[in-house]
Amino acid sequence: xxxxxxxxxxxxxxxxxxxxxxxxxxxxxxxxxxxxxxxxxxxxxxxxxxxxxxxxxxxxxxxxxxxxxxxxxxxxxxxxxxxxxxxxxxxxxxxxxxxxxxxxxxxxxxxxxxxxxxxxxxxxxxxxxxxxxxxxxxxxxxxxxxxxxxxxxxxxxxxxxxxxxxxxxxxxxxxxxxxxxxxxxxxxxxxxxxxxxxxxxxxxxxxxxxxxxxxxxxxxxxxxxxxxxxxxxxxxxxxxxxxxxxxxxxxxxxxxxxxxxxxxxxxxxxxxxxxxxxxxxxxxxxxxxxxxxxxxxxxxxxxxxxxxxxxxxxxxxxxxxxxxxxxxxxxxxxxxxxxxxx
Numbered sequence: 200x201x202x203x204x205x206x207x208x209x210x211x212x213x214x215x216x217x218x219x220x221x222x223x224x225x226x227x228x229x230x231x232x233x234x235x236x237x238x239x240x241x242x243x244x245x246x247x248x249x250x251x252x253x254x255x256x257x258x259x260x261x262x263x264x265x266x267x268x269x270x271x272x273x274x275x276x277x278x279x280x281x282x283x284x285x286x287x288x289x290x291x292x293x294x295x296x297x298x299x300x301x302x303x304x305x306x307x308x309x310x311x312x313x314x315x316x317x318x319x320x321x322x323x324x325x326x327x328x329x330x331x332x333x334x335x336x337x338x339x340x341x342x343x344x345x346x347x348x349x350x351x352x353x354x355x356x357x358x359x360x361x362x363x364x365x366x367x368x369x370x371x372x373x374x375x376x377x378x379x380x381x382x383x384x385x386x387x388x389x390x391x392x393x394x395x396x397x398x399x400x401x402x403x404x405x406x407x408x409x410x411x412x413x414x415x416x417x418x419x420x421x422x423x424x425x426x427x428x429x430x431x432x433x434x435x436x437x438x439x440x441x442x443x444x445x446x447x448x449x450x451x452x453x454x455x456x457x458x459x460x461x462x463x464x465x466x467x468x469x470x471x472x473x474x475x476x477x478x479x480x481x482x483x484x485x486x487x488x489x490x491x492x493x494x495x496x497x498x499x500x501x502x503x504x505x506x507x508x509x510x511x512x513x514x515x516x517x518x519x520x521x522x523x524x525x526x527x528x529x530x531x532x533x534x535x536x537x538x539x540x541x
Contacts, residue, residue, distance in 0.1 A: 208255040209450040216264040217456050237457040241271045245278050252282035254479045262289040273306040280307025292339025300346035310349045318366035351378035357396040378420035385425050385465035385515050400532040407432050431506040445511035448491035465515035499527035504535035
């Protein structure tokens, strides 16, 4: 299948560790205090990077847990860069000082993301479940700024903070972020227990319509993640974009701290493990990944939708809601044209 060729692998989120100093209520990883004994070793990490560079040129997102808790983070980042791959890192910011930011830059990390989920300490810390997390993140951002390390803000949208999005975007611009990426909650990991935090389809659509307004106007890059309908809305408005919705298994995969490969971090079904099977083989031949690439197999209104190829629906959300990754996206308000005639 030509689509599954190596050149389609454009981004990998790599969970270097499950260890984290926070206990966020929406954590995909349900992260823990200490590193687990089954983490990939430094040698295994280097070997994986060598293998990836032998068949593809993806951006590598070094994430966790909290990747700064991994003592060999800078070595892994440097090895990634030396192999010609683009390295970025995702951190909660609380452990980042100017020295760490300079080390990341020296290792070739091109950008970091820092998660901010509220316009102030009260709202952010409520979701992060650790007092002082907001102030710590702002200190980390200031350290990145001083070191000249480009940063973006990531915000997971819930019923608790949806009203604050304009303020959080203003904060991102004021802090000097190069981008603001909006994530729509996927109910997996710790977030599975967040009943009442997920927006309903109508509210979701309203948030994405607001985001589309900002997409054209804001002075920084705006992206929506785990919100594939955003790319339908941009096309409905004739706003030019090459971006498309759910990339799980299409152009993106996730590698866990112990080497399990998943379509994305929220899609809790392993497709193989890099300790047993080379990543290239998993990427090209995993039955689950091949299934996700076959848009003709998508069911219900997703299968009937004229925007299927630009949106695709969130496959992780479909899986979490129904147990079937090919089921319709449960939080989409749009009725496909083919169904409007009925």
